[in-house]
Amino acid sequence: xxxxxxxxxxxxxxxxxxxxxxxxxxxxxxxxxxxxxxxxxxxxxxxxxxxxxxxxxxxxxxxxxxxxxxxxxxxxxxxxxxxxxxxxxxxxxxxxxxxxxxxxxxxxxxxxxxxxxxxxxxxxxxxxxxxxxxxxxxxxxxxxxxxxxxxxxxxxxxxxxxxxxxxxxxxxxxxxxxxxxxxxxxxxxxxxxxxxxxxxxxxxxxxxxxxxxxxxxxxxxxxxxxxxxxxxxxxxxxxxxxxxxxxxxxxxxxxxxxxxxxxxx
Numbered sequence: 001x002x003x004x005x006x007x008x009x010x011x012x013x014x015x016x017x018x019x020x021x022x023x024x025x026x027x028x029x030x031x032x033x034x035x036x037x038x039x040x041x042x043x044x045x046x047x048x049x050x051x052x053x054x055x056x057x058x059x060x061x062x063x064x065x066x067x068x069x070x071x072x073x074x075x076x077x078x079x080x081x082x083x084x085x086x087x088x089x090x091x092x093x094x095x096x097x098x099x100x101x102x103x104x105x106x107x108x109x110x111x112x113x114x115x116x117x118x119x120x121x122x123x124x125x126x127x128x129x130x131x132x133x134x135x136x137x138x139x140x141x142x143x144x145x146x147x148x149x150x151x152x153x154x155x156x157x158x159x160x161x162x163x164x165x166x167x168x169x170x171x172x173x174x175x176x177x178x179x180x181x182x183x184x185x186x187x188x189x190x191x192x193x194x195x196x197x198x199x200x201x202x203x204x205x206x207x208x209x210x211x212x213x214x215x216x217x218x219x220x221x222x223x224x225x226x227x228x229x230x231x232x233x234x235x236x237x238x239x240x241x242x243x244x245x246x247x248x249x250x251x252x253x254x255x256x257x258x259x260x261x262x263x264x265x
Contacts (some may be wrong), residue, residue, distance in 0.1 A: 018026045038065040038072040039138075040088035040226065041181035042113070042155065042199075045206040046258035047086075050251050059238045068181040070091075070152040076101050076231060083239035086110060086228040086246075088182075088200075089091055089154035093227040106230040110246060112261030113224040114201040115158050115216040120192050121209050129166070129214045135196075136171040143195035146188035147238050154224075155182035159198035160222040186210065200224070202259030225263075 012263055020170040044066045056062050065082070067071070069092040076082055076096050085102065087093040098103050117135075119125050129140055139145060148156030156178065179185035182199050189197035190209035197210070204212050228246065230239055245251055252262045 016125055022035045032249055034060055035062045035083045035236075035242055036082045036234075037062065037086065037242070038076065038080070038082040038231075039064050039066055039086040040069045040072070040154065041066045041084060041183040042088055042203055043226070044183065044204065045257050046069065046260065049252055049258075050246070056242065056247060057252075059241055061136055062238075066181075066183075068148065068153040070149075070154075071180075072200055081234055082231045083234040084228065084235065084243055085231055086226055087154070088113075088223075089157065090227055091104060091157075092154070093229060096231075097229070101232055102229040102230055103235045104229075106235065106240070108228055108243070108247070109225050109263050111146060111226040111230040111255055112262070112263055113259070114218070115155070115162060115198060115221060115224065115228070116201050116204050117213045117216070118186070118189050118197050118199055118204050118210040119122045119195065119213050120189060121211050123195075123211065123213075125196075127213050127217055129220075132167050135163070135168050136175075139175050140173060143175060144177045144188070144193070146179060146185040146194035146197035146199075148182045148185050149178045150176070151182055153179070155185065155198070155200060155251070158224060161222065162216045163198075165220045169200065200259070205259035226260075 047064055050056060051062050051064060069087040069089060071118040073095045077099060117129065125138055127133065147159045148242060150156035150160035158257060160169060177188055177194055179188060182203055185197050186199045186203045186207055188194040190207050204210055228243060230243060256262055
């Protein structure tokens with residue numbers, strides 16, 4: 001059988017069409033000014049507001065991914081392309097630092113917070129938090145206490161430490177609903193699926209379906225500090241500018257209005 005010869009111009013057009021189709025299938029390279037922020041779940045309401053400002057928009061395409069700090073740290077370890085990491089405790093920032101996954105001289109303490117006991121907004125419960133306080137009685141036989149997972153999620157770790165120091169953890173442990181992150185614990189209370197929850201003050205400020213019953217003493221748990229750092233290999237100019245911006249007076253005022261503490265520089 002004779003072989004058909006395709007004219008050169010047709011071959012060139014066919015090759016160009018095939019190449020164009022192939023390029024459409026390849027993932028587009030991220031622009032130099034794209035910034036992916038990995039942030040503790042409790043930061044979402046405040047950080048979303050900040051990201052929506054013109055000042056942040058001028059930096060490029062800034063997006064945030066929210067989860068428990070433990071989950072985010074492990075994703076960074078697995079190679080996730082985050083440019084900036086904001087943890088809800090020092091332990092998980094230490095975790096990535098020990099693995100040389102952050103730019104060491106960029107690490108800074110960005111914010112603080114407080115730990116509060118919350119109930120659904122219609123609850124009339126009154127309870128003072130003190131050693132041996134009647135948390136188990138307040139929960140009753142079937143009441144649930146919502147926390148972030150107490151062995152990994154920072155808010156849950158703070159909560160367990162505080163309840164242990166106050167001498168009531170053993171009495172309420174069987175009532176605990178462990179959540180993937182503190183915002184999930186907050187939602188259990190907001191939906192009425194848990195009688196009480198332990199969350200950050202900033203979470204309670206952002207959720208009208210709950211009310212604060214009481215605040216845990218500062219000396220009942222480690223200081224709540226949110227460290228931030230650039231992620232090694234992704235620390236471009238836009239990410240550096242964003243970290244600087246998060247420490248600026250206007251953005252710090254947004255965090256304060258959202259229930260966070262700002263730290264002395």
